[in-house]
Amino acid sequence: MQVKIGEKIKELRKVTGRKQEDLATALGVTPQAISRWEANGGYPDMEMIPSIANYFHISIDELFGYNNDRNRIIQEYNDKAQWLINNNDDMTECIALMRRGLEEFPDRVDFKTKLAFALHKQGWKNKGKEPNIFWEEAAKLYEKLLPHDQSCIIPLLSVYSCLGKYEKAEQKASEQPDLELCRQVLLGNLGSIGSINDEKRAEQYRGDAVLELLHAFQKSLDEAIVCNNELNNSREGLELLLLTRQLFDKIVGTECHGFHSDLCFIDMRCVKIANNIGDHKVAMDCFDSAFEQYIKFEQWKIKQFKRWEERNNKSINDENNDEHFTSSLLKSVNPSGHKVIVCEPSFLVKTATSFPEKEKKLITEDPKYACIFEQ
Structure with a gap:
């Protein structure tokens, strides 16, 4: 430069x-x-x-002028890597890109995380080969990242399982803190027992705990149902998910700030179970709801990108963030402090395959859903 x-x-x-x-x-x-x-x-x-x-x-x-140039280059690396991850099965280019990025910026945790993800994904293309060098490298990366980013525990356990290291996966999982000892719950407890003088901050911590536990509950329930053949093929399983959706909807409120993806995933699971039990009308209603939540998630994502541009171009401080949840329970929670699950159109396309041919044709030919099939 x-x-x-x-x-x-x-x-x-x-x-x-x-x-x-x-x-x-x-x-x-x-x-x-x-x-x-x-x-x-x-x-x-x-x-x-x-x-x-x-x-x-x-x-x-x-x-x-180094800061702006540095930020721009980092963002370009991240954007291109994310596009490659979202749009390609072969991760060769993404892996090479992230290796170049780490040569230039060796301490970037986000680059290491994307590299680990790309290696993990590429490992599936080499399944059956011994050793699977992609999974082996992904595991080492996730192990190094874990102290800095606890969310890496989930893909790390997955890679261990891919490598057949089941005992290591179980041991690593058992080493993690109990649910009651997670950061959000502990801070929420401090707010509840009066250990924090600032009531607004205490209310924020309590809301953070509720939101994180709700998110974890939704994921755990989904996994429990999908792995239970009886629930995955019964109205009982469907009703459990619909009740969970109502609870999630009520707690989060009308402005979900990215948590639309959680609602979308619940709806998509409901579609599959409803189709399993032959209730295609409910399945169609749930698919329509899933699509609406996906669209809201995309709108939220665009808004977040615009905010990122404003912060970089106009030096807007995150403290001025006026986003907030509309529900009374979460009114003091800062939405930007929470991670959300990325919702991709391919998930909806795959969900549509659970319908019988007649309903599937109605969905694929409906102009309303065209955007997800054009990706």
């Missing part, structure tokens, strides 16, 4: 309403020197750089 520090100084001076004489006086140089810098006729002495950065209340990296 060509460094044009003079242009940056000029830009900062005009934005802050300073004259060349003001900056010259502060730095102990002549206004003519400032003019030369701004015309790219020369550069400030290196020992003067910290003083210039301090004058404009920015970092030296920002003065040289």
